[in-house]
Structures are given as C-alpha cells and as structure tokens.
Amino acid sequence: MxxxxxxxxxxxxxxxxxxxxxxxxxxxxxxxxxxxxxxxxxxxxxxxxxxxxxxxxxxxxxxxxxxxxxxxxxxxxxxxxxxxxxxxxxxxxxxxxxxxxxxxxxxxxxxxxxxxxxxxxxxxxxxxxxxxxxxxxxxxxxxxxxxxxxxxxxxxxxxxxxxxxxxxxxxxxxxxxxxxxxxxxxxxxxxxxxxxxxxxxxxxDNIKRASLKKFYKHLDLMFEDGQRKCFYCGEVINDTDVSVDHVIPWSYMFSDDLWNLVYCHKGENSKKSNRLPSEEDIVRLENRNTRLLQCMENKSLDYDQLQIAIDKDYVKKFWISFKG
Known part of the structure; x- marks a missing residue:
C-alpha cells in the first residue's frame, strides 16, 4: 500500500x-x-x-x-x-x-x-x-x-x-x-x-419504496364485509383515503413484511411519520397477525413468512430492540 x-x-x-x-x-x-x-x-x-x-x-x-x-x-x-x-x-x-x-x-x-x-x-x-x-x-x-x-x-x-x-x-x-x-x-x-x-x-442511490398494493389481497382477508378499517382509529376507510403503513417504521426495518403492514387513513400514516408505535399498538399487531394467519391459505410464501414472524416473535423483539 x-x-x-x-x-x-x-x-x-x-x-x-x-x-x-x-x-x-x-x-x-x-x-x-x-x-x-x-x-x-x-x-x-x-x-x-x-x-x-x-x-x-x-x-x-x-x-x-x-x-x-x-x-x-x-x-x-x-x-x-x-x-x-x-x-x-x-x-x-x-x-x-x-x-x-x-x-x-x-x-x-x-x-x-x-x-x-x-x-x-x-x-x-x-x-x-x-x-x-x-x-x-x-x-x-x-x-x-x-x-x-x-x-x-x-x-x-x-x-x-x-x-x-x-x-x-x-x-x-x-x-x-x-x-x-x-x-x-x-x-x-x-x-x-x-x-x-x-x-x-x-x-x-437504490433506496426504493416498492408498491405495497401486492399485500392488499392478504390484508383484505381481515374484512369479510369488504370494508377496510384503520388499524389506529378503527374507522372505515374510503377507497380514496386508504394507505398501507409499516407499524414499525420502514426507516427502521428497511423492508416490507406482511407481519408489519396494516391499513390506515393516509392522514394517520403521514402523522405517524417514523415514530415507534406504542406498546398497545404492538400488542394489537401481534393479535392481528394471529388472526390473519388463520385467514390465509397454507400454500404461499407469504403465509410461511408470517408463520415464522409469529413463531419467532418478530414484532415484540424488533420493537424492544429499537426502543433500546
């Protein structure tokens, strides 16, 4: 040298x-x-x-x-x-x-x-x-x-x-x-x-936020009446106001994972920004994931990944680690 x-x-x-x-x-x-x-x-x-x-x-x-x-x-x-x-x-x-x-x-x-x-x-x-x-x-x-x-x-x-x-x-x-x-x-x-x-x-320069629409087919399984509800406020979301949010912010995870994605109002998504969720939200996300897995068919890669996330307790583990 x-x-x-x-x-x-x-x-x-x-x-x-x-x-x-x-x-x-x-x-x-x-x-x-x-x-x-x-x-x-x-x-x-x-x-x-x-x-x-x-x-x-x-x-x-x-x-x-x-x-x-x-x-x-x-x-x-x-x-x-x-x-x-x-x-x-x-x-x-x-x-x-x-x-x-x-x-x-x-x-x-x-x-x-x-x-x-x-x-x-x-x-x-x-x-x-x-x-x-x-x-x-x-x-x-x-x-x-x-x-x-x-x-x-x-x-x-x-x-x-x-x-x-x-x-x-x-x-x-x-x-x-x-x-x-x-x-x-x-x-x-x-x-x-x-x-x-x-x-x-x-x-x-390859920071690309991919479209999350591919996850709609799974997230929609939670709503049998076809009316999507906001994860944060529980109200029905109009089609023009629907957004998919990373409960643990994307800036922490740098990935799109079904176990971390929920429907919410666009305004809720912008307001939340990159703040970590509350423990109450984390518990609700864990329960949502359990219910979502029951709604999915055991024939897809997304099903397998969600199963692994639940078995390995990803939601709680990542949330705790980010809180430091």
Missing part, C-alpha cells in the same frame, strides 16, 4: 468512536479528489471548507431523512451537525407539506425558497469542521499525520497535487473502507437492522 494512503488507512481505522464526523470529513475529501486531473497546472490543491461542508450535509441528510440513523453514542446531546441537518430537513418537510423523503442530490433549495436555511446550515457545518474536525482528524495517539495543511484564513485544506491524485487513484478502496468503519460505528449507536445495507444504499 502506498505510504500516503497507509496514513489515511491508519487514521480511519484507529479513530475514536465519539461520533461519525471523521467519516464524513474523509469521505468528502476523497470525493473532491475525483475532480482533480493529472494535467492540473497547480502543484498544490486547495479544497474549500464550504464545499466539504456541502458534501458532509449530503451524507448526513440522506442517512437521516431515510433512516434517522444516530451518529453518536449520546442520545441527549446529538452532534451539532446532525442537529443542523435535522432542522433543515424539518424546514424542507414544512415547505413541501409532507414528510416524503427525497435524496439531497435531487433538491433545489433555491426554487423552494429555502436558500437562507440551506446556507445557514452549510455555514454551521463549516464552522464545526474548522473548529473540531479538520485538525483532530490528523491526530492519533499524540502524533500528527502531515497528510494536508490547513489555511484557516482562506478556509482551505491544502494538499500537494501528487497526494490528491493518490486519493483519487485509491478512491474505490478508501470509499469502501470509510463505509466499513462508518458501519461499525453506526452499529454501536443504533438498534436498527441492516446498517450495512443502509449505508450502501445511500451511496448507490
């Missing part, structure tokens, strides 16, 4: 687990290196803190708006960057009038008239990176790795062109390794399953 890349490897491998700041910092720098070509005339390359901050916001936005992943061991005092990111997400939801998640790359904050909030968030992240991250990333066990220079007056991180090209050349390795370490950190902070899949999905 190249000596310079080995230094990056050592810093990422051995950094502390107080939060994930160093992961977004290193990932942003590697991503910026992809824009540098060998024929660049400058012998030194400077990356602006603001550009690094925008990429950090992108990473945290996508992990938060879809999965609400916790990025530090402290629940009562989340990292400042996460707080700023969540505030911007809430502004975004309020402006659009719904909580449908959208990737950061697909949003135009200026057309939404959220430019001031966006610029404020980038500024807050920039300040945190300058004050707490950029110099700490280089330090390990009392030793400072001279992998880049810091120009605080110009708000730049300065590299030799040769070293930036090394980052670019080894970018595939570095991205994979950063995600691996980031996943390890997140697994220590979160009870949510499939953390590695969620991290990969953010990078690969």
């Amino acid at each position: 190249d000596c310079y890349i080995k230094q990056w490897h050592d810093l990422i491998l051995n950094c502390n687990f107080d939060n994930t700041y160093k992961m977004v910092w290193s990932k942003a720098i590697v991503e910026l290196s992809l824009n540098i070509n060998e024929d660049a005339e400058e012998e030194t390359i400077a990356f602006d803190f603001g550009e690094i901050a925008k990429l950090c916001l992108k990473y945290y936005w996508n992990q938060t708006i879809y999965f609400d992943l916790i990025q530090s061991p402290s629940f009562k005092k989340p990292p400042k960057i996460i707080t700023s990111t969540k505030e911007l997400i809430q502004e975004f939801f309020c402006k659009r009038g719904n909580v449908q998640p959208i990737r950061f790359e697909k949003i135009d904050f200026y057309s939404l008239k959220l430019e001031k909030q966006y610029e404020k968030t980038v500024k807050n992240i920039t300040n945190t990176l300058r004050e707490n991250v950029c110099w700490r990333f280089k330090e390990l066990n009392g030793y400072t790795y001279e992998i880049y220079d810091l120009d605080s007056s110009k708000r730049n991180v300065v590299f030799s062109k040769q070293n930036v090209l090394k980052l670019k050349e080894h970018s595939d390795f570095l991205f994979t390794f950063i995600n691996y370490r980031w996943t390890q950190m997140l697994e220590g902070f979160n009870y949510s399953p499939k953390i590695s899949r969620k991290v990969r999905a953010i990078d690969e």
